[in-house]
Amino acid sequence: MGEPRCLVEVAGRIVLPNDIYECDVDLTLYMAASSFDITINNSDLKSDWFQKKQQVKVYYGYVNNPDNWNINDLDHVFTGLTDGVKPQWGGQQGDVVELIGRDYSGQMIDTYNSYAFTNWTSSQIANYFAKKYGLTPIITATTSKVPSDAYQNLQEWDVLQTCAVREGFICYVTKDLGLYFGPRQYSSNPVATISVASISGAATSGDSLVFDDSAVGVYNKVTVIHYYKGKTIEGSAQNDKLIQSMGGQVVEKIMTDSKATTPALANQLAQSYLTEYSRQAITGTLQNLPGNTAYTIDALVKVTGAGRFSGSYYIEEAKLQYGKQNGFVTESLSITNILPDYAYQYKTDLYGDNGETNIESELDDEWEAS
Known part of the structure; x- marks a missing residue:
């Protein structure tokens, strides 16, 4: 396998390998930005040069000759921006500086959308954000117009994820600074x-x-309700096989959706939500x-x-x-x-029920208020 090695590149400059004390990368996708936490020798005051919003690239791998290797012998695994520079003098490691940061989606997670995408398609919105943040668009074209509730009062990253959900897509920023917005690309070969x-x-x-x-958080029936033009529109869907496997107990989730303007649409939406919430x-x-x-x-x-x-x-x-x-x-x-099919499923898998997104939170709030 060879000897393990790591390289860190900050704003185009390589940090000497012997100066890297620790380098942690947390790779995630969708709602949660991938992140890094790097501790570097600071005896020569590198902290004077390190700044917020500098680009950081991380390389990992194994080398056959530990005395003769270069960056091409390693694999590029991450690109992001520094959120913080934390120098420390003294302690067990001596004089060090810690760099923390996230991938390029972090900028969109931190920023609430202020643009009105009237009559825009999902792919046009994705191209807008790719251009705004200097990302290479890897975007599948779409044709349907996006309603205002998909982009108003949301963080920019939530806007993209909401648009992705509507198209059955996923969305993330690649390590090579591409904005991917399109169908998931599956691989059947284990790594x-x-x-x-x-x-x-x-x-x-x-x-x-x-x-x-565990069956915790799994629902075998979903009911969608919407109060529209003075009437209650309602539709339901249930998974009979799942009900049987759960001892005949019906575990129902009730939610609202403004798109449920007819009983047929309510039933259709309930079936769509059931697919999500009945995943075991x-x-x-x-x-x-x-x-x-x-x-x-x-x-x-x-x-x-x-x-x-x-x-x-x-x-x-x-x-x-x-x-x-x-x-x-x-x-x-x-x-x-x-x-997971969608970003909010992914986040809930990782972080539990507290990881619900604005989309789910708003639906739950609307139902409780009613």
Whole structure:
């Protein structure tokens, strides 16, 4: 495999490898920006040069000759912007400076939309934000006009995610500064095979694999209600097979949607929401694996030796870490057997019910107020 190495490039300048004490990258997509946390030797006052909003690139990998290697021997895994520069004098590591930041979606997460996209399509809106932030558009053209509730009083990133949901797309910023807005691109080839036997036999190293097969947060019936022109419009959909598997108990989610102007539309919307909320995904967390730059979002890993939990899983989050003591490791992987269709599903999988987005929150608030 070779010797683990890491390089960090800040505003086009390479930080010397010996000056990198720790370099952590948390790779996520959709509503949550990928982020970095890097600790660097500051005995020569690099903190005077480091600034907020500088571009940071991170490279990981293994080299065959530790005395003769360069950046081309490593894999580029992340590009972002610094949010903070935190120098520290003294302490266990001595004089250091910490750089923290996020990928380029962070700018749109921090900014509320102020533009009226009247009669614009989703792809036109995506192209607008790509141009605004200097990103290369990787955007699938769309034709339907977007209503005002898709862009008013929302953060810019929420606008893009709302538009993506309406088109059945996903949206994210790539490490090469492209704004992807289009269908998910699936791969059926696992990037790695993880054996439970190897994890169980290495308990002293902190390796672990935990699965969660729970019905918490799963609904087998959805009812959509909208008060329209003085009348109550209502539609429902239910998953009979799921009701049976849950002991015959009906677990219902009631919500409102302004698009439900007829009973037929209400039923259609209820069926769409049911598809989302009835997902019985098995999720898992792997900790303390060898570093692997192939661990990227949406990639498949194959788990063996776990009984009925064996199989292929999609990566939802990958925390990669480099340090002088531990080398290059994968601190944790969050995996799921059913890949979320939409951004808010993804965020809920990672962060639980507190991870709901503005879209869900507004719907719940509207229902409670009624």
